[in-house]
Amino acid sequence: DSGVTQTPKHLITATGQRVTLRCSPRSGDLSVYWYQQSLDQGLQFLIQYYNGEERAKGNILERFSAQQFPDLHSELNLSSLELGDSALYFCASSPGQGRAYGYTFGSGTRLTVV
């Protein structure tokens, strides 16, 4: 157990639907990162939050949004889902934002859009 908890582990949904992925960071970590892993694109950075505030945005589609709550857990919302959104979505956390921090990853949510 890495200390980063992601739910659900698996999600199957239809095109056009909306889903919410949840992440609880490791105790004491203030930064949360979301990544998408797919066979063709590899690991793509989506978005980062630090202590409730958005700090960096990567290749995140407008149909996707995220937030970090006061208790530091984070949610990634995916809407108007398309077949191409099928992927593994990872959450990671780190204590802060300094260059020396490595991440602790959760085990991911596998999203299948049918």
Add this chain to the structure above:
Amino acid sequence: GDSVTQMEGPVTLSEEAFLTINCTYTATGYPSLFWYVQYPGEGLQLLLKATKADDKGSNKGFEATYRKETTSFHLEKGSVQVSDSAVYFCALSNPLYGNNRLAFGKGNQVVVIP
């Protein structure tokens, strides 16, 4: 932008063989470099890291040296075991951006045969 390049294709080798996975990067300034490992069905785990030129990261028999002159961070292990079978990702973070987002390489599948 910053990027990481890993050698193409899976790596298949016999137990006790020497492993090398090449990683080169493109970045402005002085990034931190990481190797992550992903076992089947799991999230990524930090294997080792180096934060400045000529630093050597090491863990579990794996080593990598931060070579600024060749912009490389090749992963090596002297004698692999079947349990080392996994996907290995090279990554960097750049303090110039004021956050800790990681840019990942495509990853290399390593298969160790008994």
